[in-house]
Amino acid sequence: MIPLLSVVVPVYNVEPYITECLKSLAAQTLDDIEVVLVDDGSSDGSRRIAEDFAAMDGRFVLVGQRNMGPGPARNLGIRQARGMYLAFADSDDVVPPEAYRLLVGALAETGSDLACGAVGRLVDGVLEDSILHEKAFRRPQLCTHITDKQVLIRDRTVWNKVYRRDFWERCGLAFSAGIYEDVPVAMQAHVLATSVDMIGDVVYHWRKRDVGEASITQRRAELSNLYERLAAIRAVRAFLDERAPELLDGFDALVLEKDIVFLFQALEECEGSGPLLELAHVWLAELSPKSLATAPSLRRLELHLLRHGMVSELCEVREFRRTREDGTRVVPRGWRNTNWYGDYPFFRKRRRLRIPDEVFDARDELKLIARVEECDWTGAEYRLSGEVAIHRVDRKVDKVNLWLSDGRRRVPLEVRRTGRYGMAAAIDPERLEGGGPSWRLQVRAEARGLVLKAWARDGEANSAWRFTVPGWSRSGMDMPQ
Structure with missing residues (x-):
């Protein structure tokens, strides 16, 4: 059968x-x-x-x-x-x-x-x-x-x-x-x-595997293994170029995110042999200029050092990444035209080492973090409190705006700042009459020429925060007693 x-x-x-x-x-x-x-x-x-x-x-x-x-x-x-x-x-x-x-x-x-x-x-x-x-x-x-x-x-x-x-x-x-x-x-x-x-x-x-022979993926920093990986990358790129070219940028970005790490590891282990550096240049030549230019700033720094054979500096950046990945900061530079740069190794030595400023440019990587921690009824209004910050930026946001949105209407809220990252606002339910019943909180923040927007998340559930007015109906609302 x-x-x-x-x-x-x-x-x-x-x-x-x-x-x-x-x-x-x-x-x-x-x-x-x-x-x-x-x-x-x-x-x-x-x-x-x-x-x-x-x-x-x-x-x-x-x-x-x-x-x-x-x-x-x-x-x-x-x-x-x-x-x-x-x-x-x-x-x-x-x-x-x-x-x-x-x-x-x-x-x-x-x-x-x-x-x-x-x-x-x-x-x-x-x-x-x-x-x-x-x-x-x-x-x-x-x-x-x-x-x-x-x-x-x-x-x-x-x-x-x-x-x-x-x-x-x-x-x-x-x-x-x-x-x-x-x-x-x-x-x-x-x-x-x-x-x-x-x-x-x-x-x-x-x-x-933890015993026996190492698997293929666990031997991925070996030179022969890296050549085999490059052959697979070439095969995929050739196929995508013919059948689905719109996927090439995404595939190249994944190679730069995942696969190239094994090349870095191999260079760290052998302190940069000639064959490995030659292979590295072949890898980079395979990938699209767009994917190389739009990689995250810390990866762009690694790629720049790799391309210029600066292996000892690359090893230092790799160690920085392993020990400081969650603690890396983005800092502003300039007053009239502010840009935001990754505060990585060699940032302050970039002129001497001839590393272009754009290698450290992290503006496109910044994201707004907005959380609602509490929302309580006082008898006359709802009062919400939470936090707003820019991921990897260790400074207070200059200006914050809040709106409630039900998808059709936007109701602005007056914001009060509390501490370095805190925010507070009051919601008068009468201003929401005729809308809803479910509203989301939109946050807009400004800092040194940077403007970011985000929907607030629930600080406890780590999901989208929604405000639903109790007793809502299309004819009116009953307030909590």
């Missing part, structure tokens, strides 16, 4: 972890599955464990090949697979029990070509957020596409997904022999799909 879902699992020297992985697959609440295990020439006890599972559970099938890498192993598994749907799991990871039921269920409901879900990072037995995926699944949506939901650029792994088998074959998807074989395939699938289902549930536990 043909299974509903085939899960392909490449296996190579994962003896400490494979049992937990296979148990998680056997425990799936979607039981109409087959698990195709592909032994990629393991030299430890991994194959024996896989054989035992195949002997105990008829849904598990074991095939083997000489060591060729995870890409060819997955391709062999796909050829063996019989299911209507296709999924992948790495043999050192864990799949939550409901994962495939949720993903297959979404595809059965919508008819989309692939479904994807959130990822947890398994570190020393504790499940954390995956920093690679954390922004991708905050707002799940069915029947979408990467060109509409460009945050899916961050979703470049193959194992947090289920694919329709006919879609996979129709598009001719296949893995290369490189060690980052999944990144080009994940991006190709997203672009070539007619529609994609995103679910917010965590459907995969991605392990950081």
Whole structure:
């Protein structure tokens, strides 16, 4: 009988972890599955464990090949697979029990070509957020596409997904022999799909190994590994340039946010070898000038130092980032034409080191933080209090304006400042009559030529703050007694 879902699992020297992985697959609440295990020439006890599972559970099938890498192993598994749907799991990871039921269920409901879900990072037995995926699944949506939901650029792994088998074959998807074989395939699938289902549930536990051989991702600062990563980046960029050029800037920005960190780490470890610096220049040449120019200011400083071979200075900035990331400040300079700069290492030495001012320019990174801490009824009016500040700017905001808005009307409030960051205002309910019932608080702040706006957030719930007048009706309002 043909299974509903085939899960392909490449296996190579994962003896400490494979049992937990296979148990998680056997425990799936979607039981109409087959698990195709592909032994990629393991030299430890991994194959024996896989054989035992195949002997105990008829849904598990074991095939083997000489060591060729995870890409060819997955391709062999796909050829063996019989299911209507296709999924992948790495043999050192864990799949939550409901994962495939949720993903297959979404595809059965919508008819989309692939479904994807959130990822947890398994570190020393504790499940954390995956920093690679954390922004991708905050707002799940069915029947979408990467060109509409460009945050899916961050979703470049193959194992947090289920694919329709006919879609996979129709598009001719296949893995290369490189060690980052999944990144080009994940991006190709997203672009070539007619529609994609995103679910917010965590459907995969991605392990950081603590014993045995280091994983590919844990050896990512090795020179050969960096060359392989560059090859994957080139493959994705070439595909996007042809099929979805509107995604190139977003992909380049992700490379500058995530991938280039491993190049920095390698330079720190070897104090800047010639081959590494040559590779660094090749990396930078691959990326668009726009992505390089619009990177955050601290990253632009790192890139400038890298481009000019200033490795010791780069190492100092990297140490600053590790120890001061939450404490970095943005400072104003100039009186008639004020600009705002990151107060990073070498900022005060930039003239001597010939670092252009625009490298430190942080104006576009500033954001307004406004929180409502309390809102109380006095018998005649509501009195709210809270805080307003500019993120990373250690100075009082010069001027603050407040408005209540229901989407149609804006009602200005008189603001009273309290302390360095405090604000207070009174709300007369009669001024809101005929509107609402729900109002949001908009904040406008000025500081040395800088103007920022934001909606106030609830200081306790850390969500959007809304003011709802009790007893509201279209004919009038009843005040609290």
